[in-house]
Every structure is written in structure tokens, then in C-alpha cells.
Amino acid sequence: MTFSTREIQKRSISPIFWLLFGAGGMLSALFGPALILITGILAPTGTGLPENFLSYDAALAFARNPLGKLVLLALIALFFWHGAERVFLTLKDMKAGSSLVLKLGTYGVAALVSVATILLLLAIGF
Template sequence: MKRSNAPIFWGLFGAGGMLAALFGPVLVFITGIAVPLGLLLPADAMSWPRMHAFAQHWAGKGFLFAIVALFLWHAAHRIYHSLHDLGVHAGAGTRLTCYGAAMLGTLLAAGALLAIGF
């Protein structure tokens, strides 16, 4: 019996969905409402030097990578299965497009975070 790689994609989908549910609304609130309007946080909370320092720290890199990569994999899996619901045949090309875009985005995020330095 041939082994399936579906558990890998379902695991990434689940992890991305959990992060999207827990951190997505908070990120939208902080970056879209709280900081621009000066609520709860100082005006320079998301200034370039602070965000650059956050992205250079190993924990910041890990957080940013996890958020970007897992959100991408969650979206790719959801789009792939939504296309099936819309009647688009989910063949190898569709699978390659969806998951390939998530892989490319993950690699670009890793490259960008490594290019920032430590």
C-alpha cells in the first residue's frame, strides 16, 4: 500500500489555522488599529529600528517565520480544497500551484529573515 503525504499538508493546515485563529485578530488589531491610532501602545512601538531589532533577534525570526509560513500553508490547503468545492478538478497542476506557492513563499520568508542578519 502506497504511503500518503496528506498528513503533512493537513498538519501544516491545522497549525496555520490555529495560529490564524489565535494571532490573526491580534496582529490586525495591533498593526491596523492600536498603533496607528495610538491606543494602548506608544506611537513609536512599530518604528523601523524596533521592528528591525525584533526581526534580527532569534526569537523574533522564529515568530515571524512561523506566522508567515504557516499562514501560507493554511491558505494553500484551504484554496486547494475550495477549488474542488467549486468544481475545479484538483489534479497535479492545481496541487503544484497551491502548494508550490506556499513553498516559494516559505523559502522567500526564510531567505529574507536570514538576509536581515542576527
């Protein structure tokens, strides 16, 4: 009995985007709802949080702390990479445009946001 072997295909670069997507999905599932609750509802209405919890000074100190910078970068960038993959696959299935246009509009945006976040976090100082 002879088995046919497929020609070994060129390796796809999808794993890079898929891992970013997976990491973002994990983070958004773990921290997304809590972040919405704290920054969207509790902080603006001033309920249940210590005073000055999200005041300008407190937030600035957080963003100037190296660990705080990492947390902010991971949350912002990976959330965007997660969304970019979802939106890209949806638009691709809807045949909303050429692959290059869709990639620029989704992965491109996530890349821009990631770079901008890094620059802003550096500009804000330590």
C-alpha cells in the same frame, strides 16, 4: 463468516499538508485577530500602544532577534499553508483545474512564500 479486507493502500502524503494546515489554523485562530488589531488599526492610528512600538528601528530589532525570526517565520509560513489547504480543497471541489495545477497554485505558493521568508529573515541579518 468471512470478512473482506481491503487491499492496503499506498500511504497518502496528505498528513504533511494537513499538519501544516492544522498548525496554521491554530496560530491564526490564536494570534490572527490580535495581529490585525495591532498592526492594522492600533499601530497606524497610534492608539493605545507605547511610542515607537512599531517604528522601523523596533521592527528591525525584532526581525534580527533569532526568536523574533522564528515567530515571524511561523506566523507567515503557517498562515500561508493553512490558506493554501483551504483554497486547494475548495478549488478541487469546484473542479477548477487538474490536481497538479491546483497544487502548484496553492501548496506551491505557500512553499515559495516559506522559502522567501527564510531567505529574507537571513538577509536582514542578526
